[in-house]
Amino acid sequence: MMRHLLCAAMGLALAGNSLEAAENQVIRISTNHTDLVLQVAENGRLYQTYLGEKLLHEADLKELDWAVHAASDGSVCKRGWEVYGGSGNEDFFEPALAVTHNDGNASTWLYYVSSSVKEVEGGTQTDIVLRDDAYPVEVTLHYVAYPEEDVIKTWSEIVHQEKKPVYLSAYASTMLYFNRGSYYLTEFTGDWAKEAQMSTGQLQPGKKIVDTKLGSRAAMHASPFFMVGLDQPASENQGDVLMGTLGWTGNFRFTFEVDNVGNLRIIPSVNPYASVYPLERGEVFTTPEFVFTYSAEGTGKGSRNLQDWMRKYQLKNGTGDRMTLLNNWENTAFNFNQELLAELMREAKDLGVDLFLLDDGWFGNKYPRKDDKAGLGDWEATQDKLPGGVPALIESAKQAGVKFGIWIEPEMVNPKSELFEKHPDWAIHYPNRERYYYRNQLVLDLSNPEVQDYVCGVVDKLMKENPELAYFKWDCNSPITNIYSPYLKERQGRLYIDHVRGVYNVMKRIHANYPDVTMMLCSGGGARCDYEALKYFDEFWCSDDTDPVERAYIQWGFSHFFPAKAMCAHVTSWNRASSVKFRTDMASMCKLGFDIGLDELSQDELAYCRAAVANWNRLKPAILEGSQYRLVSPYESNHMAVNYVSEDKASAVLFAYDIHPRYQEKLLAVRMQGLDPEKMYLVKEINLMPDASSSLKADGKVYSGDYLMKVGLDVFGFQQMQSRVIEFVAQ
Incomplete structure (x- = not known):
C-alpha cells in the first residue's frame, strides 16, 4: 500500500x-x-x-x-x-x-x-x-x-x-x-470479396477489442482503422469524431475501454x-x-485531412501520377501463352491505357504454375508457355506501345515447388505436426535475414534482366498457418513481430533500389491496406470483388482513410447484369484499370471505354489530387454519390449511382460540396454511350457554385444499376 x-x-x-x-x-x-x-x-x-x-x-x-x-x-x-x-x-x-x-x-x-x-x-x-x-x-x-x-x-x-x-x-x-456522454465505434470488417464493410455500435462499460491474429494477410477480417463518434455516431458533415489507423501489416489490436x-x-x-x-x-x-x-x-473533414496528409507525407509517390492498365486475370486466368499476351497488349493500346499487367501463372518449370497448387517460389518463366521469358513480353509491350507489369507473390511458397524442396526450413511450419494449408501454400519466414535476401533477390533478378519492367503487383494470399519459425527456435514469442519487421525490411530495400517502379499492394484483395506498407507502394488492390454494386460499399468504406489515387478499381465481367458503363463509372471514382476481355465487348461498349479512359485522364487533377466529398451513402439510401474538386476549384466531377432504387421512391437533388460559391460552372454529362444524349436537365448550362451546393442537381433515377458522371468546369 x-x-x-x-x-x-x-x-x-x-x-x-x-x-x-x-x-x-x-x-x-x-x-x-x-x-x-x-x-x-x-x-x-x-x-x-x-x-x-x-x-x-x-x-x-x-x-x-x-x-x-x-x-x-x-x-x-x-x-x-x-x-x-x-x-x-x-x-x-x-x-x-x-x-x-x-x-x-x-x-x-x-x-x-x-x-x-x-x-x-x-x-x-x-x-x-x-x-x-x-x-x-x-x-x-x-x-x-x-x-x-x-x-x-x-x-x-x-x-x-x-x-x-x-x-x-x-x-x-x-x-x-x-x-x-457516449461513444460510438465504427468498425471496418469483412472477408475475402467483402472488405471494409462498415458497422457502428455504442461502446458500453468494459472493453471492446478489435484485433487480428492472422499474422500475414492480416486485415482479411478486420481492417487496421476505426472511427469513434463522440456523443453521437460518426456522421459525414457534423459532429466530433476521432479517426485513427495503425501502420502495421501484421497482428494488431485496438482496445476501447469505458x-x-x-x-x-x-x-x-x-x-x-x-x-x-x-x-x-x-x-x-x-x-x-x-x-x-x-x-x-x-468524417468528411476527417477523411480529407487523412487523404491530404497521406498524399503529401506517407503514400509512395503520393503527389505523382498514376497509370491506367489492362490486367489479364479475369480474361485468361492461368490459361495463356506468349502469343495471346502479345495480342492483349495490343488491345491495351487500343483501349488507351498506359500499361499491360500480367497476373498469376507465368512461372515454374519443374512444377509449372497451372493452378494455385504448385510453383510458388520458383520465379522462372514457364518455358513451354513463355519460351522468350519476361524479356520477350517486355519487347511485345514496347511494340504495342504500352508499359509492362507483372504479378509476384514472393513471401509465399507452395510445398510443391523447387524452393521448398531445397529450403523447407525457410517456411513457417510445425516441426512435429501435420501441416494445414490456406490456399495450398505456406508463408516464408521473413524473420530470417536469409529469407529476406531471397525475397529481395526475386525482384532484383527480374529488374536486372528486365530494367524496363514498370510495375509489380505484389500479392500475399495466405495468413500464417502452422505457426512455428525454424529460424527463431526457442524465441517463438518474437515470430509475429519479427516476421512483419522482415516484411518491411524487404519493402524498404526494394524501394531504395527501385524507387521509380510502380508497386501495387495486394493481399487476396484488400487484406493489406496499412499506412506503413503504403510508404513503399503507390496503390493497393481494394478487393477481388469487382461487382460494381459490392464495390460501392467497399470503395465507400476504404475512402474514409485513403485517397482515390491509392485505391485500385478495375472494370471486369463481374455482375454481367450491370452495364459496362455502370461498371466503368464505378471504377472511375478510384484509380481506373480494366481486367476484361475486350473481345467480349460490343463496338459501342469498346468506344465508350476508350472515351471513359480519356475522360478519367483529363480529370486526374480533381480525382487524384483534389478533395473528395462523400455526398450520398449507399448505407443510407439506394444510391451513392461522390464528388471531387481540384485544388484550384476550377474543375470538379460528380459520380452518381442508382444502385437498387425502389419503385417511384422519392428522389432528392444532390448538392455538391467544395466548389467556389462565387465561380460559375459549366455542367456537362460525360461518359455517355455512343450516340446517346444526356437526359440531365442541367446539361450544358452554367450555374454558380453557390447554387450547385445549396440547391443541387437532379441526377438520380429509378432504373437499377444506372450511373452518371458529370463534369463541372469553371468559366
Whole structure:
C-alpha cells in the first residue's frame, strides 16, 4: 500500500528529476484545429489533460486538471489519464506497457524525465522521455503534429539496461482518453470479396477489442482503422469524431475501454497474442506509428485531412501520377501463352491505357504454375508457355506501345515447388505436426535475414534482366498457418513481430533500389491496406470483388482513410447484369484499370471505354489530387454519390449511382460540396454511350457554385444499376 501513497516529492526524487523543472509542466501538441495537451503532475508522472478542438488562449492550458478521478480510499495520490500507463501501478484499467523484469516483478511506474521539440517535414515533432524509478527501463514517446492537415502521428520506443532480457506482454503505440456522454465505434470488417464493410455500435462499460491474429494477410477480417463518434455516431458533415489507423501489416489490436466513471481510453497496439516479447538489454522496441485526426466537422473533414496528409507525407509517390492498365486475370486466368499476351497488349493500346499487367501463372518449370497448387517460389518463366521469358513480353509491350507489369507473390511458397524442396526450413511450419494449408501454400519466414535476401533477390533478378519492367503487383494470399519459425527456435514469442519487421525490411530495400517502379499492394484483395506498407507502394488492390454494386460499399468504406489515387478499381465481367458503363463509372471514382476481355465487348461498349479512359485522364487533377466529398451513402439510401474538386476549384466531377432504387421512391437533388460559391460552372454529362444524349436537365448550362451546393442537381433515377458522371468546369 505504501507504493500507492507516494507523494509528489518522493515520486520526483525516485525518478531523478527536478521538482522545479518538471512540476506542472504543460506539453502542447497542436495542429491548426486540434490540441493534445499533456501535463507533468505533482507526482512526477505524465497525464493527458485534453484532446479536442484547439484552445484559443494559451493561458487556458494551465486550467486543465490532470486528475480525473480521485483514489477511492481518499489518498492524496489521485488517478488520472496517464499518457503511457504501466501494468502493476494504481490504475485499474488496461495498460499501455507491461514488463516482467529480471526479478519477476511485473510492475512499471514511468516518471517524466525530459521533452524536446524539433521541426520535421510538414510539422513539429515532440519527444518525451519517461523512466521507471526502480528499474532501468525507459520509454520515449514521439508525436509529430501536422498543422495544415490536422493530423497527429505517434509511436513509442522501449529500451532497458537490465542484465538479462525483460519480457514485454503489452506495448501500445499510445493511449488516448475522452470524457463524453457516449461513444460510438465504427468498425471496418469483412472477408475475402467483402472488405471494409462498415458497422457502428455504442461502446458500453468494459472493453471492446478489435484485433487480428492472422499474422500475414492480416486485415482479411478486420481492417487496421476505426472511427469513434463522440456523443453521437460518426456522421459525414457534423459532429466530433476521432479517426485513427495503425501502420502495421501484421497482428494488431485496438482496445476501447469505458471505465467505471464513463471515460473512454483508446489503445492502438501490435497484438501481443502469442507474442510475449523477450527484449534484450539495449535493444530498442519501436512500436508502429498510430496516425489520427480529430474532426469537429464529421468524417468528411476527417477523411480529407487523412487523404491530404497521406498524399503529401506517407503514400509512395503520393503527389505523382498514376497509370491506367489492362490486367489479364479475369480474361485468361492461368490459361495463356506468349502469343495471346502479345495480342492483349495490343488491345491495351487500343483501349488507351498506359500499361499491360500480367497476373498469376507465368512461372515454374519443374512444377509449372497451372493452378494455385504448385510453383510458388520458383520465379522462372514457364518455358513451354513463355519460351522468350519476361524479356520477350517486355519487347511485345514496347511494340504495342504500352508499359509492362507483372504479378509476384514472393513471401509465399507452395510445398510443391523447387524452393521448398531445397529450403523447407525457410517456411513457417510445425516441426512435429501435420501441416494445414490456406490456399495450398505456406508463408516464408521473413524473420530470417536469409529469407529476406531471397525475397529481395526475386525482384532484383527480374529488374536486372528486365530494367524496363514498370510495375509489380505484389500479392500475399495466405495468413500464417502452422505457426512455428525454424529460424527463431526457442524465441517463438518474437515470430509475429519479427516476421512483419522482415516484411518491411524487404519493402524498404526494394524501394531504395527501385524507387521509380510502380508497386501495387495486394493481399487476396484488400487484406493489406496499412499506412506503413503504403510508404513503399503507390496503390493497393481494394478487393477481388469487382461487382460494381459490392464495390460501392467497399470503395465507400476504404475512402474514409485513403485517397482515390491509392485505391485500385478495375472494370471486369463481374455482375454481367450491370452495364459496362455502370461498371466503368464505378471504377472511375478510384484509380481506373480494366481486367476484361475486350473481345467480349460490343463496338459501342469498346468506344465508350476508350472515351471513359480519356475522360478519367483529363480529370486526374480533381480525382487524384483534389478533395473528395462523400455526398450520398449507399448505407443510407439506394444510391451513392461522390464528388471531387481540384485544388484550384476550377474543375470538379460528380459520380452518381442508382444502385437498387425502389419503385417511384422519392428522389432528392444532390448538392455538391467544395466548389467556389462565387465561380460559375459549366455542367456537362460525360461518359455517355455512343450516340446517346444526356437526359440531365442541367446539361450544358452554367450555374454558380453557390447554387450547385445549396440547391443541387437532379441526377438520380429509378432504373437499377444506372450511373452518371458529370463534369463541372469553371468559366
